[in-house]
Amino acid sequence: MTRTRTGRILFGFVVAATLAVGLAGCSGDDSDGGDAEAGPPDISGPAYEGSVRVSSIDNIYRPEELKVVTGTEVVWSNDGQNDHNVLPNNDDEDWGAETADFEPGDEYSHTFDTAGTYRYFCSLHATKTAGSMRGVVLVLDEGDAPDVTKVG
Amino acid sequence: MAETGDNMQHQNSSKGPATAVLRLVAMLAAIVMLASACGDDGGNNADSDGGGDEGASGNTINVPDDQPTIQKAVDAAEPGDLIMVAEGVYKEAVNVETDRLTIRGADRNTTILDGEFKLENGIRVLSASGVAVENMTARNYTTNGFFWTGVDGYRGSYLTAYRNGDYGVYAFDSVNGLLEHSYGSGSPDAGVYVGQCYPCNMVIDDFVAENNGLGYSGTNSGGNLAIINSVFRNNRAGIVPNSGSYELCYPERETDIVGNLVYSNNNGDTPAIDVALLAAGNGIVVPGGMRNTIERNRVWDHDRTGIGLVPFLEEDANDNQPPEADWDQTCDEQKSKPATDPADVENPLLWNPQQNIVRDNLVSESGLADLGIGSVDTDLSTLENCWSDNEAATSRPKDLQTLAPCDGDQVGTVAGEGWDVDELNVVAWLSEQADQPASKDYKTSPEPPEQENMPDAATAPAEPATNMPPEVDLAAVKVPEKPAS
Numbered sequence: 103m104t105r106t107r108t109g110r111i112l113f114g115f116v117v118a119a120t121l122a123v124g125l126a127g128c129s130g131d132d133s134d135g136g137d138a139e140a141g142p143p144d145i146s147g148p149a150y151e152g153s154v155r156v157s158s159i160d161n162i163y164r165p166e167e168l169k170v171v172t173g174t175e176v177v178w179s180n181d182g183q184n185d186h187n188v189l190p191n192n193d194d195e196d197w198g199a200e201t202a203d204f205e206p207g208d209e210y211s212h213t214f215d216t217a218g219t220y221r222y223f224c225s226l227h228a229t230k231t232a233g234s235m236r237g238v239v240l241v242l243d244e245g246d247a248p249d250v251t252k253v254g
Numbered sequence: 255m256a257e258t259g260d261n262m263q264h265q266n267s268s269k270g271p272a273t274a275v276l277r278l279v280a281m282l283a284a285i286v287m288l289a290s291a292c293g294d295d296g297g298n299n300a301d302s303d304g305g306g307d308e309g310a311s312g313n314t315i316n317v318p319d320d321q322p323t324i325q326k327a328v329d330a331a332e333p334g335d336l337i338m339v340a341e342g343v344y345k346e347a348v349n350v351e352t353d354r355l356t357i358r359g360a361d362r363n364t365t366i367l368d369g370e371f372k373l374e375n376g377i378r379v380l381s382a383s384g385v386a387v388e389n390m391t392a393r394n395y396t397t398n399g400f401f402w403t404g405v406d407g408y409r410g411s412y413l414t415a416y417r418n419g420d421y422g423v424y425a426f427d428s429v430n431g432l433l434e435h436s437y438g439s440g441s442p443d444a445g446v447y448v449g450q451c452y453p454c455n456m457v458i459d460d461f462v463a464e465n466n467g468l469g470y471s472g473t474n475s476g477g478n479l480a481i482i483n484s485v486f487r488n489n490r491a492g493i494v495p496n497s498g499s500y501e502l503c504y505p506e507r508e509t510d511i512v513g514n515l516v517y518s519n520n521n522g523d524t525p526a527i528d529v530a531l532l533a534a535g536n537g538i539v540v541p542g543g544m545r546n547t548i549e550r551n552r553v554w555d556h557d558r559t560g561i562g563l564v565p566f567l568e569e570d571a572n573d574n575q576p577p578e579a580d581w582d583q584t585c586d587e588q589k590s591k592p593a594t595d596p597a598d599v600e601n602p603l604l605w606n607p608q609q610n611i612v613r614d615n616l617v618s619e620s621g622l623a624d625l626g627i628g629s630v631d632t633d634l635s636t637l638e639n640c641w642s643d644n645e646a647a648t649s650r651p652k653d654l655q656t657l658a659p660c661d662g663d664q665v666g667t668v669a670g671e672g673w674d675v676d677e678l679n680v681v682a683w684l685s686e687q688a689d690q691p692a693s694k695d696y697k698t699s700p701e702p703p704e705q706e707n708m709p710d711a712a713t714a715p716a717e718p719a720t721n722m723p724p725e726v727d728l729a730a731v732k733v734p735e736k737p738a739s
Contacts, residue, residue, distance in 0.1 A: 157593075159572055160449070160473075160501045161403070161426060164593060181572050182500045183529070184420065184443075185397075225374060226397050227426075232351050232380035234404050234427055 142219045143238050145169040149247035153211075153254025156237065157181045158188070158204075161227035163237040170214060171244045175254070177211040180204050184226075191221040191230045198222065214241040309354045309384055310334045310716035317344075324348045324357070324367070324377075331355055336716035339365050339390060347373040347395070353383045354718035359390030362412050362707045369395035369418075371697055376400055376415070383407045384718040389708035393417050394697070398424045399438070406430055409719035412708040416440045417699045421447045422466070427585075430722045431456040435706065438463045440699025442525035444471035445489070450501045452585045453477025453508075457723040464488045465521060465699060467530030474501045476508040476546070478723075482731050485515045490526050490690075491533035492519040492553075496566055497542035497605040499573040503585040505605060507544040513731035516553040516560075522691030525699060531690040532683060534558075535621065541566035542605025544581060547663075550733045553617045553624075560617035560646065563607035563627040563639055564680050571603035572596075604630060606637055613642040613660050616733055623650035628678035635673055640665040650678035 145167050153175040157164045160182035168176065178188050178199065183206055188199045197220075199210035214220065224235035244250065311334030318340060321327035325348045327337045333353040341364040348367070350357070357377065359365030367376040367390065376392030376399045379385045384407040391414040392399035399415030402408040405428040413436040415422030422438025422445045425431055429451050438445025438461070445463030447470070448454060454475050461484040463469035469486030472479070472495040486492035493516060497505035516537040526534075533539050535557030538548055541564050553560040573594045576583070606629050617624035624646035627634055634651070640660035641649070651657060652675040659666040708714070 157572065159499075162502065181570065183498070183527075227403060229349055229351075229380060232349075232404075 142240055143167055145240055148249040148251040149240075149242050150174060150251050150253050151244075152252050153177060155179060158186045158224070158235075160184045161186070161224065161233075161235045163224075163235060166237045167240070168238070169240045169242065169247075171242050171247050171250055172215055172217055173213065174241070175211050175213045176239055177209055178204070179209045180206050182206060186224045186226060186235065188222055189225055191223060195220070201226065214239060217241050217243045217246070309718040309720040310336065310356070312716075314338055314716075316340070318342070328352065328355065328357070334716065334718060341365050343368050345370055345373070347375055348377045350377065350379040350385055351382050352385075354385065354720065355382070356386045356388065356716035356718055357390075358386075358388040358708070358711060358714075358716075360711060362389045362391060362414060362711075363704050365390040367392040367395075367399075369393070371396060371419075374398075376418070378403070379405055379408065381405060384720045385409075386411065386717060386719045388412055389711045391415070395419065398422070400424065402426070402428045402431065404428060407719045407722050409433075409717075409722055411435055412706070412711075413437070414702060414705050415445070416702050417696055419696050421445075421471075422463070423447070423461075424449075425456065426450055429453070429455050431719065432459070432723045433457070433461060434459040435708075436461050437702060437705050439465045439702050440525065440696055442467045442527050442530065442693055442696050444468040444494075445486075447471045447473075448475045448479065449473045450503045450585065451475050451477070451479075452503050452583075452588075454479040455723055456480075457482065457726055459483050459726070461485070462487075464702075465524050466490070467524060467526035467693070468492075468494045468533065469516075469519065470494060471496065471529075472506060472509060473498055474503040474506050476506055476543075479508065480510040480512065480723075480726050480728060481514060482510075482512050482726065482728070483514065483734070486519065486537075487515070487517050488521040488524075489519045490521060490524055490530040491536045491539055492516040492556075493538045494529075494533055494536075495540055495543040495546055496529075497544070497575075498566060498568050499571045499599075499603065500568075503588050504573070505542060505544050505575065505581070506540075507546070507581055509543070509546045510728055511538060511546065511548045512550055512728050513734055514551045515734050515737070516551055518555045520555070520557045524694055525696035526690075526693040528687070531687045531693070534690050536560075536562050537617070537620075538562070539564055540607045540610060543607055543610065545609045547611045547613075549611070549614045550731060551615045551617075552734055552736060553615060554619045554736075556619070557621040558683075559622055559626040559650075559678070560620040560624040561612055561615060561626070561644075562623075562678070563610055563612075563637075564678075564683075565607065565629045565632070566605040567630065567684075568603040568605060569601070571599055571601050574598070574600055575603065575605065604632075606632055607639060608637045609665065610639045611660055611663065611665075612640070613644060614733070615644045615646070617644060617646040620648065623648045623676075623678060625649040625654050626678040627651070627654065628680035630681060633673070635668050635670055638665045638668070640668075642666075650676050652676040 227235040386409040408431040445466040469489040537553040642660035
């Protein structure tokens with residue numbers, strides 16, 4: 103895979119919008135962070151549609167929380183210097199990138215067509231329930247997202 | 255030996271009312287720690303409840319007698335417990351999420367965690383405060399031997415980590431720690447690594463790192479971070495504090511590197527990441543680090559520099575450098591800032607070494623220069639680094655200690671001219687990177703010699719890492735003697 107800059111301009115915007123959500127909680131509290139059985143996260147701000155980027159640096163996803171509408175492509179890029187991966191908390195879900203396919207400079211994309219809460223983690227640097235490198239994509243049907251911003 | 259099962263009770267000869275009281279106290283202490291820890295990683299001492307073995311529960315879980323695996327023992331443990339691991343080879347990857355555990359091997363050399371080149375981390379502590387790991391070996395993991403991440407309070411003592419695919423001993427996004435009497439070899443990145451913390455409030459004391467890509471690496475770490483009384487030898491490069499936007503909390507700053515033996519870091523027969531190839535042949539090299547103090551080290555036998563201050567040219571940077579006014583911001587403060595729009599990020603991004611103090615070191619037998627500084631399209635006189643009272647035969651530029659002497663803990667009067675005499679050509683290192691011996695497969699790294707055991711491992715009480723780091727009198731750390739062989 104080849105690393106590209108396409109779409110990265112959206113990254114800062116998405117991060118800025120979602121950081122406020124992260125700051126509202128306690129970053130060290132793992133009680134609701136990665137449990138596949140936990141309810142949907144409360145993510146303020148608009149939902150995104152189109153193509154949204156998540157930057158994976160050492161060792162965190164930015165943004166950690168993302169709200170999109172169905173049909174949105176999420177592109178994870180390994181912008182760090184270490185290997186990482188993107189693994190769904192729910193082992194039954196058929197998406198994600200293994201370490202060998204997500205080395206520094208690599209990208210992985212997945213289009214979420216079904217509404218739901220998709221939690222994921224990097225197994226090298228976190229578990230499903232603890233550690234800094236965890237993320238969540240909240241996918242809403244367009245009718246359930248009053249505020250939608252098109253990106254990409 | 256039978257597996258105990260989910261409803262096991264801790265096996266302990268001292269069960270009774272006193273133990274119950276201790277447990278209650280430990281639980282209350284844990285609640286207090288949890289309530290006070292949220293959002294504050296700068297003051298573990300305020301969270302802790304004293305020194306010594308305070309925070310310990312008095313309970314011991316023996317592996318494999320009480321629990322068949324280390325992971326099962328960890329899962330069964332409560333805060334403050336001691337997990338004693340008997341001699342043997344344990345083919346498991348252990349995750350720890352319980353506060354104040356002490357996990358101890360019976361014998362450092364024969365209590366071995368083995369990842370068989372399939373498992374990722376040996377012992378990984380995730381967001382659990384005060385966990386101490388002692389007296390054991392982790393080998394053959396695809397990423398790290400011992401790993402603390404997102405913790406407040408940690409200690410690693412008498413650890414041996416070798417043949418691991420990323421780092422030997424690794425502390426990331428963690429504060430208030432101590433790594434001591436430990437050993438790391440055969441990792442392509444670093445034998446010991448501390449990253450993304452400011453202030454880190456941690457000490458590396460009596461660590462030996464050899465046959466790695468880098469002996470020590472510290473990206474975006476610093477602030478009351480001391481590397482003392484340690485040995486870095488036969489790596490590609492020895493001690494490498496560095497800055498970059500591929501981790502948060504940049505730049506690297508305020509690391510004290512004092513009283514270490516640093517020698518023969520020209521070893522082409524090691525595993526190595528790209529950065530290790532770039533940095534090869536340097537004893538202490540500071541790519542883009544700020545405000546570090548490097549003093550009273552004995553450094554010799556390096557193909558390039560003994561102590562080199564160099565730039566790091568970051569391709570595809572994720573953010574710009576923070577202005578100097580922001581260098582005092584804590585890691586938490588920096589994390590809370592919105593990311594920079596990628597369109598506004600300077601690329602490539604040049605991190606220059608600035609405001610570093612290099613003094614009272616004994617440096618010799620360097621191929622390019624005992625002391626050096628170089629950069630790209632930069633007036634070196636503006637970087638405010640200084641050199642004084644080093645016993646060094648050569649420098650690049652020439653007469654470096656005259657060009658920019660230190661004045662106490664400050665940079666003295668810096669000469670405006672003379673920086674172009676015998677310049678250190680660091681740009682050539684980029685092209686020479688391809689000529690370095692290729693990385694060896696970490697899986698083929700040699701076994702280390704037997705390492706010193708923890709005294710009284712069988713009888714010493716649990717000692718959670720509740721009061722880290724210990725106070726260090728840096729002024730009392732002397733230049734180490736050269737080893738006999």
